[in-house]
Amino acid sequence: MSKMITSKKTVVWLILLLLIFMLLSYFLVSKQPEEYPSYVSNSPSPTGTKALYTYLEEKADSLDRWSHPPNLLAKQNEGQLLVMVEPFFVPERDEMDAYTSFMEAGNTVLLLTYNPDGMFGMKTDPIMKEADGGSVIRDSNGNEYDATLNSSVRIREEPDDAVLLKDSEGIIALRKSIGEGSLIVANAPNWLTNEFILDEDHLQLFFNLVQGDWNTILFDEYIHGTGHAPTITTLYPKWLLVIGLQALLLTTFWLWYQGKRFGPIITPRESVVRFGNERIRALAAWYKRGSNYRDSFAIQADYVKVLLQEKWAIPYRKDWTEVTDLLKQKSVHVSEKDINSITKLLGSESITKQEYVHCSKKLDQLRREVEEG
Amino acid sequence: MTKLFKNLLARFLFQDKGILPTKKFLLIYLIGSICLVGLAFFGVSWQTVFIGNVLFILTSLMDLLRSPRKKYISITRHMPNEMERGKCYQVTIHFENNALYSCKYRLVDGIPQSFQSQFPIEGEINSKTRSSISYKTRASVRGDYPVNKIYVRFSSLMGLWEKQIVVEQKNAVKVIPDLSETKRYLEDAQRYLMYDGDKIRKQKKGTGEFTRIRNYVIGDDPRKINWRQTAKLQEVMTNEYEPEHGKYITILIDCGRMMGVELKIGNRLEKAMEASLTVVAAALKNGDYVGVIVFSKGIDVYVPPAKGMDQLQKILQAIYNVKVDASESNYAAVMNYLQMVQKKRSLILLFSDIHTFLHDETTLLYLKRIRRRHLFFMIGVEDEALLSEAQQLPADVHRAMTKSMAQQQVLFKKREKAKWESQGLVMIEAKEEKLAVEAVSYYIRVMNQGLI
Numbered sequence: 001m002s003k004m005i006t007s008k009k010t011v012v013w014l015i016l017l018l019l020i021f022m023l024l025s026y027f028l029v030s031k032q033p034e035e036y037p038s039y040v041s042n043s044p045s046p047t048g049t050k051a052l053y054t055y056l057e058e059k060a061d062s063l064d065r066w067s068h069p070p071n072l073l074a075k076q077n078e079g080q081l082l083v084m085v086e087p088f089f090v091p092e093r094d095e096m097d098a099y100t101s102f103m104e105a106g107n108t109v110l111l112l113t114y115n116p117d118g119m120f121g122m123k124t125d126p127i128m129k130e131a132d133g134g135s136v137i138r139d140s141n142g143n144e145y146d147a148t149l150n151s152s153v154r155i156r157e158e159p160d161d162a163v164l165l166k167d168s169e170g171i172i173a174l175r176k177s178i179g180e181g182s183l184i185v186a187n188a189p190n191w192l193t194n195e196f197i198l199d200e201d202h203l204q205l206f207f208n209l210v211q212g213d214w215n216t217i218l219f220d221e222y223i224h225g226t227g228h229a230p231t232i233t234t235l236y237p238k239w240l241l242v243i244g245l246q247a248l249l250l251t252t253f254w255l256w257y258q259g260k261r262f263g264p265i266i267t268p269r270e271s272v273v274r275f276g277n278e279r280i281r282a283l284a285a286w287y288k289r290g291s292n293y294r295d296s297f298a299i300q301a302d303y304v305k306v307l308l309q310e311k312w313a314i315p316y317r318k319d320w321t322e323v324t325d326l327l328k329q330k331s332v333h334v335s336e337k338d339i340n341s342i343t344k345l346l347g348s349e350s351i352t353k354q355e356y357v358h359c360s361k362k363l364d365q366l367r368r369e370v371e372e373g
Numbered sequence: 374m375t376k377l378f379k380n381l382l383a384r385f386l387f388q389d390k391g392i393l394p395t396k397k398f399l400l401i402y403l404i405g406s407i408c409l410v411g412l413a414f415f416g417v418s419w420q421t422v423f424i425g426n427v428l429f430i431l432t433s434l435m436d437l438l439r440s441p442r443k444k445y446i447s448i449t450r451h452m453p454n455e456m457e458r459g460k461c462y463q464v465t466i467h468f469e470n471n472a473l474y475s476c477k478y479r480l481v482d483g484i485p486q487s488f489q490s491q492f493p494i495e496g497e498i499n500s501k502t503r504s505s506i507s508y509k510t511r512a513s514v515r516g517d518y519p520v521n522k523i524y525v526r527f528s529s530l531m532g533l534w535e536k537q538i539v540v541e542q543k544n545a546v547k548v549i550p551d552l553s554e555t556k557r558y559l560e561d562a563q564r565y566l567m568y569d570g571d572k573i574r575k576q577k578k579g580t581g582e583f584t585r586i587r588n589y590v591i592g593d594d595p596r597k598i599n600w601r602q603t604a605k606l607q608e609v610m611t612n613e614y615e616p617e618h619g620k621y622i623t624i625l626i627d628c629g630r631m632m633g634v635e636l637k638i639g640n641r642l643e644k645a646m647e648a649s650l651t652v653v654a655a656a657l658k659n660g661d662y663v664g665v666i667v668f669s670k671g672i673d674v675y676v677p678p679a680k681g682m683d684q685l686q687k688i689l690q691a692i693y694n695v696k697v698d699a700s701e702s703n704y705a706a707v708m709n710y711l712q713m714v715q716k717k718r719s720l721i722l723l724f725s726d727i728h729t730f731l732h733d734e735t736t737l738l739y740l741k742r743i744r745r746r747h748l749f750f751m752i753g754v755e756d757e758a759l760l761s762e763a764q765q766l767p768a769d770v771h772r773a774m775t776k777s778m779a780q781q782q783v784l785f786k787k788r789e790k791a792k793w794e795s796q797g798l799v800m801i802e803a804k805e806e807k808l809a810v811e812a813v814s815y816y817i818r819v820m821n822q823g824l825i
Binding site: 007011238239241242243245246247249250253254256257260261262263264266267274275276277279280281283284285287288296297299300302303306353356357360361364367368371 | 402416419481483524633635769774
């Protein structure tokens with residue numbers, strides 16, 4: 001009884017300790033530096049775009065972050081610029097439609113992404129050259145800029161598009177008119193990051209792209225939201241998911257039904273049973289490993305001789321050559337040749353495996369005749 | 374610590390009390406699920422799916438309310454306190470349902486594992502009634518067993534969810550050796566020996582001491598007619614003589630390692646036990662004194678010699694729980710002990726494994742000393758596996774090797790036996806089903822010859 005109480009106490013203490021440990025570890029872990037995703041406008045990390053955002057905050061009349069779905073964008077307010085820096089996911093069709101109608105209302109979207117393929121019906125072509133940084137870029141007026149390009153694709157031009165920037169490999173930025181507004185696409189989001197914005201002519205290139213007078217500049221953070229990546233419900237058809245759910249529930253119930261013990265615990269009986277031939281098996285394995293064919297054969301011959309004495313009164317002390325003569329009178333089926341080979345084998349120093357098995361069979365035939373008549 | 378947790382987990386999840394879904398529930402749920410999946414094809418909303426599941430599970434749980442509460446169920450068990458090994462016995466379980474609801478039940482009795490039986494037992498019981506269920510069981514291993522628990526699952530008549538309870542019902546069962554051979558001997562010794570033995574062994578009449586006077590029947594020796602009684606009673610009477618009674622018989626039962634070897638039915642110790650009990654019965658019926666020693670590493674049980682049929686019960690109660698010991702048997706110790714406790718000349722019957730006995734070289738010395746005072750006889754069970762291995766066809770190296778090893782053992786046993794028999798120590802090996810007969814025959818032969 002006292003033992004049980006002490007064990008209960010230890011359980012309580014252990015749980016307490018565990019709780020303390022968990023709390024401590026929670027506080028310790030929460031001191032870890034905050035992680036920022038790339039291209040987010042409030043990220044001060046080298047990959048963020050906070051530098052540009054803060055700069056524009058001072059310069060522009062109205063600047064804001066937009067973290068709501070695109071269908072809530074104010075369509076009447078013309079002259080808005082929505083800056084999308086490297087979206088984390090390709091928006092769904094209705095979202096894409098909402099963006100398009102936003103532009104059709106007379107607003108502009110600036111899309112900066114390494115590969116704009118699939119966004120707003122854009123097409124791209126891969127380039128042969130390795131995307132390894134510095135190159136010279138020309139604008140439509142023929143001015144030259146230095147910039148770092150990490151994209152491995154170039155944008156494909158369509159008839160009505162206005163090319164804004166290009167280099168020797170192809171088009172880097174273009175403007176597409178959509179309704180009353182337009183879409184500006186460039187494949188170099190790296191220009192805007194905190195780390196590179198002041199390098200080379202990146203800042204200038206950015207202003208080149210967004211020339212004009214904007215009522216409001218919006219930085220789209222909706223496309224950086226983690227919750228908007230395609231979820232499991234959008235990836236798989238509903239019926240498959242329902243099958244999964246029902247299978248999960250059914251399996252749980254089935255395990256419950258199967259797993260509950262009904263009756264006493266049973267231990268297999270094999271663990272307590274022993275057999276009488278353990279000794280013989282061990283000895284046989286030992287002889288076999290040592291290739292003691294000669295000894296083994298001698299035992300078999302000895303056994304037959306004892307039988308010969310018991311059943312046919314052939315004296316035990318007579319050796320096999322004498323036994324052969326006596327056996328002839330008994331008219332056994334084992335031929336004289338076989339008996340001779342047995343005799344020879346008994347005399348030899350070493351026996352091969354084949355001889356051993358062969359002569360053992362002959363001896364067994366003789367034994368059977370003697371023993372069973 | 375972890376053991377405690379494991380116990381808790383085991384208790385909560387898998388053992389003893391609890392509720393669980395039935396097969397019926399699973400089937401209905403499966404059908405429902407298929408319907409839901411079908412609906413999902415036509416674009417039913419997730420809400421419907423969730424509500425459907427939750428509603429179904431909740432309404433099915435209502436079924437639990439329709440089955441009896443645990444406290445209204447009471448169960449008792451009646452089982453024999455003593456069971457003979459290998460015999461069928463009936464166990465009765467009284468099931469009482471005091472609740473307002475009828476129920477279906479399944480039941481597993483927590484009898485020991487070595488007991489053979491068919492579980493679970495299924496049935497149905499109405500509200501406020503009692504019923505008795507009985508099942509047959511057969512115990513295959515001797516010993517003392519506690520039987521503590523009865524596991525019951527019951528559900529409402531609809532049967533979607535089952536409740537499981539464990540009822541503590543303490544019983545204790547003694548499984549004693551199979552006494553059928555002993556009983557057969559006691560019923561009709563002559564027929565028993567004639568039926569089983571190769572030779573008919575009669576208890577020799579007409580020699581030895583005078584026992585009684587009875588009517589003369591044709592075939593009796595006319596020289597034995599008691600003329601005085603004949604004259605007195607006006608009927609021909611004759612004297613009857615029988616071998617002397619009141620001899621001492623000591624039975625030694627080895628329960629060392631090698632006695633645990635499995636035979637066709639049971640193991641060597643079981644057979645030795647049954648045979649020795651038959652000899653005990655035979656000797657006690659004859660009016661001899663019988664003592665029993667069970668030994669392995671040391672002396673396990675000693676029953677001092679006594680006569681009368683009460684002694685059979687005494688011996689039975691002393692040896693029924695003997696188990697095979699994992700250690701090698703110590704013959705020297707038992708011989709020493711025997712010399713100490715058995716001063717009178719007696720017939721010593723040793724039930725053991727002959728091979729182990731022959732390997733123990735110190736025994737010969739003790740036996741020589743014992744033989745001066747007692748008559749020694751050893752009986753073992755023939756090793757059928759060994760003999761069949763010695764005769765198998767040497768088709769490959771492995772079999773040839775096994776065969777030669779078996780032959781070596783057979784030869785060894787044969788030679789050693791010859792050596793010991795030349796010293797006047799008799800030992801025989803009997804087939805497992807003939808062991809009791811051989812032992813009793815030997816006992817009768819010794820008595821008839823008046824060797825002790």
